[in-house]
Every structure is written in C-alpha cells, then in structure tokens.
Amino acid sequence: MRKDDLIPAEEICVRYKVQRQFINSLYESGIIEIVVEEETEYIHCDHLSNFERMMRLHRDLDINLEGLEAVNHLLNQIKELQQDNLRLRNRLGLYE
Template sequence: MNREDLIATEEICVRYKVEHQFISSLFESGIIEIVKIEEVEYIPQEHLSEFEKMMRLHRDLDINLEGLEAISHLLRQIRQLQKDNRRLRNRLGLYE
C-alpha cells in the first residue's frame, strides 16, 4: 500500500472536526481500517467513504457507536447479497 493511498488520522480529525477517539472507536468496532506506520496512524483512502458515512450518521442523526456497528453490518450484508444476486443472474443468463 502506497503512502499516497493513506490519510493521516490527525489530518482527518482537523479536516472533519472529529475527535481521535471517534476514529479509534470506529477502528475498534471493525468499521474502518487503520494502518500504523512509524508511530503515525493512517486511514486507507478506500475506507474514507465509510468513515464519512458513519460520521454523518453520528452527527446528523445522533446515532451511537452500537447503532453505527449495526448499520455497518447491515450495509455489508446488503453489498454481499447484491454481489451474490449479480453472480446468480449471470449464471442464469448462460442457460437462457
């Protein structure tokens, strides 16, 4: 993973005006990934959209960490079901 693909958590705290504890809580819950390089924590760019989504849910709708965990889990399940559905439709297309 290139450093260009990583964003320092301190920069995210400043840019999005969130506490580092919130980012740590999301990491501990398995919602986002944190990479530590030379004692500096980074969030991979591919996890930034998930962070933004959870931050908005937390701020705008006042959803607590447990609620964010449940939402994240359900969204992952939906993505997996959509992927399975797409795969099955493609297989079915072979027989039509």
C-alpha cells in the first residue's frame, strides 16, 4: 500500500467538517477501513467515496449509524448482484 494513497483521518475531519467520532463509528461498523502507520490513522483513497456517500446520507437525510450500516449492506449486495449479472451475461454470450 502506497503512502500516497492514504489520507490522514484528521485531514478528512477538517475538510469535511465531521467529528472524529463519526469516522470511528464508520470504521467500527465496517463501512470504511482505517490504516494505522507510525501512530497516525489514515483512510485509503479507495474508501473515500464510500465515506462521502455515508456522510451525505447522514447529513442530508439524517440517517443514523444503524441505518447507514443497512444502506451499506444493501449497496454491497447490489454491487455483487450486478457483478454476477455481468458474469452470467458474458457466459451466455459464449453460447449464442
């Protein structure tokens, strides 16, 4: 993992104007991953879009942490189903 791909959690708190507890809650729920290097916590840039999505849902729609967990679970299921659908379409294309 390259250090260039890591964003300090404190910087995210400042830029997005969120409390550190919100980031910790998302981490504890398994919604985002936190990487610790040299006693500093970072969020990988691949998880930033998921963080932004959850932050908007929390702020704009006032969805609590349990709701965010449910939404995240459903979004992951949709993603898996779309991948399965694509895989099956590709297999079907072989037989046509």
